[in-house]
Amino acid sequence: MKGLFICLLALLSKLAVAQNSQLTWVWQFAAKAADSILLPGHTYINIHGEQLTVRAFKFYVSHLEVAGKDEVFHSLGDSTYLVDLADTTSQNIVLQQAVAQPAFVRFTIGVDSNKNTEGVQTGTLDPARGMFWTWNSGYIMARLEGRSPASGAPGHYCTYDVGGFREGECSNRTVTLQLPAIAGDHIVIAADALRFFYGAHTVTIAQHPVCHEPGALAMQLADNYAGMFYIAAER
């Protein structure tokens, strides 16, 4: 009888050890407006001097990968995450560490094209999350919404829903970031929302207050925000 108990105990402790040996690694996405922390309802000024009061900022990230100094990338799973300014939990992605000394991270901002064509998905990809175009099937890869005096759209709204997965209109962008020498088990990836308006292309709120479909403007916005990420020093 005692033997059985000991066996059971040994088994349990072994399980616990197994779970611990896979170190967890947290990717925290921190919404920024240039150097400031981005907060809903607050007003910021973009590079063109246009005011923007942000209501929503969210984006999909998928194909998360990590590499050591050898730059050989290892997948961190097939999940797609929806990072949402309004939901703190969504900003922390808990992963299993895949290399001992991570030197680079790589991810896609967007949703794999297959997921755009295989019917109704669940979880973060559930169309009920509001990041899906029902009339022209496909995910909204990233959204920035707010109001701006510079916008000539009704209610001075400016709404950027960026999507498109078909050839020639694909808005998925791959982002690679180098990690500092001592990255630790918690990295902070800043996402500067004001990068929607500059980078590869100049986009002003006055000229383009609205993007609601795949196409040329969506591609330009995607090119721009692909450059919005950087590794931040503090949480």
Added chain:
Amino acid sequence: MKRWLYILFITACIAAGSSFIAREAVHTPTIVHFDIPEGWPKPVYPFKENPLTQEGIALGRRLFYDGRLSKDGNFPCASCHQQFAAFSTYDHSLSHGYNYTLTTRNAPALFNLAWQASFMHDGGINHLDLQPLAPLTAPNEMAETIDSVLKKLRADTSYRKQFTAAFGDATINTRRTMQALSQFLLTLVSAGSKYDRVQRGTASFNLPERLGYAIFRQKCASCHAEPLFTDFSYRNIGLPADTTLNDLGRMRITHHSTDSLKFKVPSLRNVAVTAPYGHDGRFYSIDDVLQHYRSGVVNTPTTDPLLQKGIPLSNFEIGQLKAFLYTLTDSAFITDKRFGIPASMVLPAAPDAGMHAK
């Protein structure tokens, strides 16, 4: 030690017994085989991911007729897709939506959807399971949100039971709701018209029908290909855009100027009961449509090459052609009780129904 073995044995017995009882309690859904009519191509719908079951079809049928899928309860799918009109909207160029709105396109008939790869007149929707989300969320149709519909369904014990019967547990989510709707929609197969009976050798055309069939094969079949009576291509049949709707059709989806004013070729099956015609319902009768092909085609850069000179048709030929087109009506399909409103349900009347009654 012996006592331990005894306890272990008893526990194992209880575990095995209870799992057996549990299996008995959870009724597995009854698989329904999808019959492909003789001579038809393979369906494109991925049945493997959503196999048809009696329970799933019954759930989908209830959802199709349930007004709660719309914001005010008045606009079930069936309000614009009426069985007696082969699931198009009877006698309406455009259909009525929430809050006295009108749609901007003619509601398409629904049948043989398992063979269709993309949906809507512009083909913007790439999967049958995704299709109902468009009318459900459109402000001029059902005007609902997905979350709100799911809340209403989850609050209903009888829906929880039906979801359990169809999918194994009471989880009600977007995917299951849409898959159930698809299951019902997939069963809407129309392959029982006189034309089909003639093909199978169990009926024969009369003289006008036979002559009309020959004219059809010569002048219409390149786009309205048998047996589905559409090749699912997008074409500009020479209709200038209505200036109040400014509908550019397929170009809205692809952004290619070469797709301007192109719309999906509709099936001609059940054509006699699906008036009005055209993507915006501008033609009130088959005569109007044929008159357009004969003399109304407007040439623009994207007008279909097959139609740039119109289709020469004499009055006599039009008579024969219509005789043939009437043989495409599947009266068994439009009266089949399995596709109608479940006996326990009442179809809500549109709030402006009184405007139609005198």
